[in-house]
Amino acid sequence: MLLSWIWLVILLFSVISGIFSGNSTAVSQGALEGAQSGVRLALDLAGPLCLWSGVCAAMEKAGITAGLSRLLRPVLDRLFPSSRTDPVLANALSANICANILGLGNAATPMGIQAVKRMAGPTHTTVATNQMCRLVVLNTASIQLIPATVAAIRSSLGCAAPLDILPAVWITSLSSAGMGLAAAWLLGKLWH
Amino acid sequence: MTDYVIPALLILSCALALHKKEDAYSLMLTGAADGLKLLLSxxxxxxxxxxxxxxxRASGGIAALSHFLSPAFRFFGIPPETAMLVLIRPLSGxxxxxxxxxxxxxHGVDSLIGRTVAVMLGSTETTFYTIGVYFGAAGIQKTRYTIPAALIADLVGFIMASAAVRLLFS
Known part of the structure; x- marks a missing residue:
């Protein structure tokens, strides 16, 4: 629903500013040009996206996920204390974070939902606990080792080294996840 | 150096999967089919x-929007040209x-703006969608401080993306 309104507002705004700037012809041409470039982008994206998803699937079965979750164990134990005594929750959490790190967003969501449900426990609370807030903040901050879709877009636009942004991506996602967790910790003390 | 990243990843994933006695080739085929599904959606x-x-963009509206928001964006060191992306990022992936x-x-895929855009896309998430899906599925109604904390993380992400690209590429 929200996107319908955004779309309408963008169109109205385009037509009005087109009238004021005298670009009305370009605006009406832009409609079909835009649709065309959407398809072109999708086609250019097809190759890199398929290749990358294929490589990721092989990497997952190659045991990279298991290795990662061993590495993450100490961090997850501290962030989510109840996972220490609940192996089901611990598994869901590490699968969720690992899928995020490998850029498999679609695989991350079901595991994350399972973890939140597990945290809610048999009481079916409707108020988010501190651990739930931390998990969701961690998921919205998106810690990714290899941002595959973005790399695919970059190479489809003719970029020779689509992965040269990796260090910048790592610095950025680590600091935004860190600040998100810090903010959650601080707000958790103030909020009731 | 960067010339070897992609071939190395390809070889490494296949060799590791074979080492685990997994059929790497058909795993890649299944994965590629998933990629196609993602593309279709x-x-x-x-x-x-x-x-x-x-x-x-043709109407000059994007330029006007960037111009209007540029004082706020400059304050945080974020290029005003990225205004559209910053506004829509938390809402829809x-x-x-x-x-x-x-x-x-x-702006050119290897320009500072092009790279900043790529880093922003790669290191932030669809905040409101994620919060809605996770809490909605678990029946949580009071999300308490999740939204402010997640939005702070997003803002830090946008600022850091701009700063990191400026630092590493200019």
Whole structure:
């Protein structure tokens, strides 16, 4: 629903500013040009996206996920204390974070939902606990080792080294996840 | 050095999977089919949204929006040209991809703005969607401080993306 309104507002705004700037012809041409470039982008994206998803699937079965979750164990134990005594929750959490790190967003969501449900426990609370807030903040901050879709877009636009942004991506996602967790910790003390 | 990253990843993933006695080739085929499904689900958004965004750019509306928001963006060190992306990123993932790809094509994929856009896309998430899906599925109604904390993380992400690209590429 929200996107319908955004779309309408963008169109109205385009037509009005087109009238004021005298670009009305370009605006009406832009409609079909835009649709065309959407398809072109999708086609250019097809190759890199398929290749990358294929490589990721092989990497997952190659045991990279298991290795990662061993590495993450100490961090997850501290962030989510109840996972220490609940192996089901611990598994869901590490699968969720690992899928995020490998850029498999679609695989991350079901595991994350399972973890939140597990945290809610048999009481079916409707108020988010501190651990739930931390998990969701961690998921919205998106810690990714290899941002595959973005790399695919970059190479489809003719970029020779689509992965040269990796260090910048790592610095950025680590600091935004860190600040998100810090903010959650601080707000958790103030909020009731 | 960067010439070897992609071949190394390809070889490493196949060799490791074979080492685990997994059929690497058919794993890659299944994965590639998933990639195609993802692309199929993405294409309608790309077409519909790029229609609107292209019209907005042709009308001079994007330039006006960037100009209007530029004092706030400059305060945080974020390039005002990325305004559209920053506004739509927390709301819709595929819309953000469409807007981001258009920005990269417009400003050059290896320009500072193009790279900033790529880092922003790669290191932030669809905040409101994620919060809605996770809490909605678990029946949580009071999300307490999750939204402010997640939005702080997003803002830090946008600021850091701009700063990191400026630092590493200019």
């Amino acid at each position: 993405l294409t309608p958004t790309l077409v519909i949204l790029l229609t609107a965004v292209t019209m907005l 595929s819309a953000a991809l469409a807007v981001g790809a258009e920005l990269m094509a417009q």
